[in-house]
Amino acid sequence: MLKFQTEKEHFTNPLYLESGRILEPYDIVYETYGELNEDKSNVVVICHALTGSHHAAGLYEGERKPGWWDGLIGSGKAVDTDRYFVICANVIGSCFGSTGPMSERPPYNEPYRFKFPVISVKDMVKAQRILFDRLGIHKVKAIIGGSMGGMQALHFAVQFPKFAENIIALATTYATQPWAIAFNKVAQEAILKDPVFNNGYYDPEIIKEEGLSGMAIGRMAGHISFLSHESMQQKFGREYKRDDGLFELFGKFQVESYLEYNGYNFTKWFDPLSYLYITKAINIYDLSRGYDSLDDALGKIESNLILVSFKSDMLFRDYEMQHISKRLKLLGKKHTYINVESNYGHDAFLVELDLFEDYIKEVLDGK
Amino acid sequence: MLKFQTEKEHFTNPLYLESGRILEPYDIVYETYGELNEDKSNVVVICHALTGSHHAAGLYEGERKPGWWDGLIGSGKAVDTDRYFVICANVIGSCFGSTGPMSERPPYNEPYRFKFPVISVKDMVKAQRILFDRLGIHKVKAIIGGSMGGMQALHFAVQFPKFAENIIALATTYATQPWAIAFNKVAQEAILKDPVFNNGYYDPEIIKEEGLSGMAIGRMAGHISFLSHESMQQKFGREYKRDDGLFELFGKFQVESYLEYNGYNFTKWFDPLSYLYITKAINIYDLSRGYDSLDDALGKIESNLILVSFKSDMLFRDYEMQHISKRLKLLGKKHTYINVESNYGHDAFLVELDLFEDYIKEVLDGK
Numbered sequence: 001m002l003k004f005q006t007e008k009e010h011f012t013n014p015l016y017l018e019s020g021r022i023l024e025p026y027d028i029v030y031e032t033y034g035e036l037n038e039d040k041s042n043v044v045v046i047c048h049a050l051t052g053s054h055h056a057a058g059l060y061e062g063e064r065k066p067g068w069w070d071g072l073i074g075s076g077k078a079v080d081t082d083r084y085f086v087i088c089a090n091v092i093g094s095c096f097g098s099t100g101p102m103s104e105r106p107p108y109n110e111p112y113r114f115k116f117p118v119i120s121v122k123d124m125v126k127a128q129r130i131l132f133d134r135l136g137i138h139k140v141k142a143i144i145g146g147s148m149g150g151m152q153a154l155h156f157a158v159q160f161p162k163f164a165e166n167i168i169a170l171a172t173t174y175a176t177q178p179w180a181i182a183f184n185k186v187a188q189e190a191i192l193k194d195p196v197f198n199n200g201y202y203d204p205e206i207i208k209e210e211g212l213s214g215m216a217i218g219r220m221a222g223h224i225s226f227l228s229h230e231s232m233q234q235k236f237g238r239e240y241k242r243d244d245g246l247f248e249l250f251g252k253f254q255v256e257s258y259l260e261y262n263g264y265n266f267t268k269w270f271d272p273l274s275y276l277y278i279t280k281a282i283n284i285y286d287l288s289r290g291y292d293s294l295d296d297a298l299g300k301i302e303s304n305l306i307l308v309s310f311k312s313d314m315l316f317r318d319y320e321m322q323h324i325s326k327r328l329k330l331l332g333k334k335h336t337y338i339n340v341e342s343n344y345g346h347d348a349f350l351v352e353l354d355l356f357e358d359y360i361k362e363v364l365d366g367k
Numbered sequence: 368m369l370k371f372q373t374e375k376e377h378f379t380n381p382l383y384l385e386s387g388r389i390l391e392p393y394d395i396v397y398e399t400y401g402e403l404n405e406d407k408s409n410v411v412v413i414c415h416a417l418t419g420s421h422h423a424a425g426l427y428e429g430e431r432k433p434g435w436w437d438g439l440i441g442s443g444k445a446v447d448t449d450r451y452f453v454i455c456a457n458v459i460g461s462c463f464g465s466t467g468p469m470s471e472r473p474p475y476n477e478p479y480r481f482k483f484p485v486i487s488v489k490d491m492v493k494a495q496r497i498l499f500d501r502l503g504i505h506k507v508k509a510i511i512g513g514s515m516g517g518m519q520a521l522h523f524a525v526q527f528p529k530f531a532e533n534i535i536a537l538a539t540t541y542a543t544q545p546w547a548i549a550f551n552k553v554a555q556e557a558i559l560k561d562p563v564f565n566n567g568y569y570d571p572e573i574i575k576e577e578g579l580s581g582m583a584i585g586r587m588a589g590h591i592s593f594l595s596h597e598s599m600q601q602k603f604g605r606e607y608k609r610d611d612g613l614f615e616l617f618g619k620f621q622v623e624s625y626l627e628y629n630g631y632n633f634t635k636w637f638d639p640l641s642y643l644y645i646t647k648a649i650n651i652y653d654l655s656r657g658y659d660s661l662d663d664a665l666g667k668i669e670s671n672l673i674l675v676s677f678k679s680d681m682l683f684r685d686y687e688m689q690h691i692s693k694r695l696k697l698l699g700k701k702h703t704y705i706n707v708e709s710n711y712g713h714d715a716f717l718v719e720l721d722l723f724e725d726y727i728k729e730v731l732d733g734k
Contacts, residue, residue: 176605178603185623186591235545253548
């Protein structure tokens with residue numbers, strides 16, 4: 001059984017955000033697996049996606065499902081916890097312990113709600129870098145992340161060129177494109193218009209118990225973007241849950257049940273304000289912001305960079321990663337770009353580990 | 368200026384639906400362009416899509432936008448109204464004059480609402496065939512339709528093999544796949560959960576004036592499926608409506624404004640119950656239902672069949688049309704399959720007429 005430690009660090013120095021605003025004080029929750037070696041040269045950082053958390057691997061007591069990348073992280077696995085000290089922090093803005101919109105807003109005895117500042121992926125990365133500094137970690141073996149985790153990995157590469165030996169960014173992009181923003185828009189609008197959301201003044205306990213249909217609807221749209229036409233065909237076909245019900249208005253195709261279950265279940269474990277803030281962070285993600293151009297940003301990279309896209313990814317298309325690779329080539333920057341044959345869609349980075357875990361192992365082994 | 372006539376026919380005989388239920392009585396509204404020739408040999412039928420109507424071409428007094436296929440239908444256009452008598456009927460279940468869920472339910476003095484029977488694309492086609500019979504039209508030059516209009520065209524081909532000389536089906540499929548059902552699910556759920564929808568007991572006038580956010584949200588999801596990653600990139604890029612607002616939580620990317628405008632505007636002119644019923648008809652569309660197999664159904668076709676798909680169509684993928692073409696080839700059935708080079712997405716059949724209008728002209732000219 002994989003051993004892990006969950007810790008929380010409290011920071012009283014202000015976090016200067018990209019927006020010009022300040023977050024102060026703030027907490028960061030993180031989880032670690034494996035042992036830090038003496039010269040602290042065996043650190044691997046894992047960055048999570050939109051609704052992920054610091055719980056990347058291992059099984060919490062009483063839970064049935066392990067961490068979201070448990071297949072990748074553990075003893076003898078691609079990210080081998082017998083060799084590496086793996087650390088995954090919950091991003092600021094999220095709802096799993098790091099400071100987010102439902103955290104208490106000092107000096108008031110109530111949550112920030114909409115008083116929480118807009119955060120960016122750059123801010124998430126900055127906060128993690130400050131956490132690592134406090135932990136005495138000033139250089140890491142690798143930073144690995146998919147989707148919004150990949151955005152963080154790329155930001156680490158650009159902003160802190162000497163920090164990571166290797167950067168592995170999966171299923172991500174250089175700047176969020178309108179197709180992805182559009183899916184986020186559906187979710188944001190659905191949350192905002194739900195009367196139970198109550199303009200942000202909802203009761204989290206009521207939502208956990210009774211759900212929040214607006215967020216469920218938004219999440220259903222999200223799930224479409226996470227899969228692909230082909231994977232849905234293979235997963236669900238035109239299977240119908242009730243044979244006799246084809247002509248009932250609210251009969252159910254398998255795909256409808258899937259979306260309904262996952263949509264409504266989601267509202268039991270994720271916070272709607274965090275969903276609004278993190279989708280906003282994804283929308284405004286642009287690796288080139290603050291630099292003269294994307295080339296200027298990419299030109300800063302010194303880490304060994306590995307870009308992994310998935311051919312059927314409908315959210316961040318493979319040609320978005322190819323674009324980064326092309327720019328790097330023109331800049332004369334050595335890197336590796338892998339386009340994984342998969343028809344699963346975006347979620348392949350969470351599900352089809354066997355298609356890319358060997359690459360990760362090779363990078364960590366220095367091959 | 369294209370002349371057109373809008374007519375309504377009332378039917379008192381029962382319409383026997385695929386579900387086993389009956390619609391009785393019912394109305395069908397239709398529009399015609401051009402003149403019927405003496406031997407009635409110049410009829411071209413146009414079938415509309417989900418939210419289309421019988422108003423396929425021409426300009427209503429006081430309106431700024433002409434019918435939805437005005438670029439294709441008219442004097443000297445691909446469907447030349449100087450030569451052809453063009454007819455387009457509003458499908459049953461819709462909200463533009465043909466009988467639908469908000470029509471009066473006899474003998475009660477109130478709308479059907481959820482008492483309206485589930486209808487299928489097959490039923491829509493059957494009702495149109497009955498209309499044409501009444502008009503004394505027993506054979507037509509061509510039936511043309513895209514998306515759900517293409518489903519109707521294919522159903523005409525299979526069910527009434529001797530009725531149409533040519534069938535032109537664009538941007539459609541042989542059976543709706545889970546990817547498309549999933550988008551419909553988001554819309555249905557968003558409508559159903561909107562308190563203004565009031566479980567079907569809404570006031571249509573209030574919705575027209577104040578909108579229905581649930582349907583707007585559903586329509587936004589729809590608009591994603593109608594476009595493509597590439598066309599959104601070209602149309603909107605990452606343009607921001609307010610330069611200074613990037614870090615405002617509710618700032619707006621162009622794509623967000625587009626979705627918002629089109630989503631909310633939609634609720635002014637479309638009925639939510641019709642949206643539920645017609646998306647249901649699309650979900651259960653399966654050309655093979657009632658036949659031993661798809662091959663069995665396709666084997667009935669005697670019309671000259673032209674299948675047109677669009678390479679970037681994200682809703683009905685080009686390989687769905689290719690599948691029909693492959694089956695027809697194996698059956699030894701002559702037909703034409705064209706995969707149009709376009710990156711616009713599904714809406715190409717409404718927007719990029721120049722990419723396919725020549726094919727339609729050639730078919731009608733008998734070349």
